[in-house]
Amino acid sequence: MMPVSDKRLRAERFRARLAEAMDRTGQSQSALARAAGVDRSTVSQILTDAGARLPNAHVAAACAQALGVSADWLLGLSDRPERAADLMAASLSMPEAARAPVDEQIFAWHREAAGYKIRHVPAGLPDMLKTPEMLDWEYAPHLGRTAAQAIGAARDRLDWMRGLKSDYEIALPLHEVESFARAEGYYRDLPQDLRRAQMARLAGIHRQLYPTLRLHIYDARRVYSAPITVFGPLLAVLYLGHNYLAFRDSERIEAFTRHFDALVREATVSDREVADYLDRLADGID
Secondary structure, three states, X not given: OOXXXXXXXXXXXXXXXXXXXXXXXXXXXXXXXXXXXXXXXXXXXXXXXXXXXXXXXXXXXXXXXXXXXXXXXXXXXXXXXXXXXXXXHHHEEOOEOOOOOOOHHHHHHHHXXXXXXXXXXXXOOOHHHOOHHHHHHHHOOOOOOOHHHHHHHHHHHXXXXXXXXOOEEEEEEHHHHHHHHHOOHHHOOOOHHHHHHHHHHHHHHHHHHOOOEEEEEEOOOOOOOOOEEEEOOOEEEEEOOOEEEEEOXXXXXXXXXXXXXXXXXXOOEOOOOHHHHHHHHHHOOO
């Protein structure tokens, strides 16, 4: 970025970028003048004046609006030609969250992030690590959908991970795991044998796939997290319920990543301890 005090360089930058935007959009001087509501001679003077004069704010803004670019970019204050609204639309979206066990949007994001580490804080126990019996219990009454869909989707996610497409780090809240073991709250009336089998599966998959898969257990009383997923450096997603809030700008992705890393640092049960911890919980199920 050039120094603000160098008016001649800034004027040269404005003329060059104005000409570049006109060329990109195919607008002539006359067409730009009409769209911006100024005289053609004004546009011609801006493009040919070799001095240090810049157009006034009204003319600069009108030209930027007519050309679909940012006035800050024309003036050399930004390196991004997109307007703020366009940048926001490109970096932030709210896709609908599928109210079914099969979520093609989630799987598409997984495929896009192949080869990158995926950091995940699930809303409950992660589907891809559940037993078929657990998925059947959870999804059989779910909006009339069949549990077979959930079982197939979970198998696809786990196969994806086994194929070393991505490394996974998953942070689970302590109260969620303990509520499951005790059949409390959401997991009320869950049979003993199903809970024991599920705990054994979590511990077994973790031992089998570690360190490609790392589970961490954090205490939400010390540090809280909403359900999120960070798909490498590409995308960070916050789960709202009916929708996902998806961010693609690097600053937000880095903030989500730092948040996840803080959960790992504050973990009550580390990835090296988690399998033995799950075994102990399974042993205590009655």
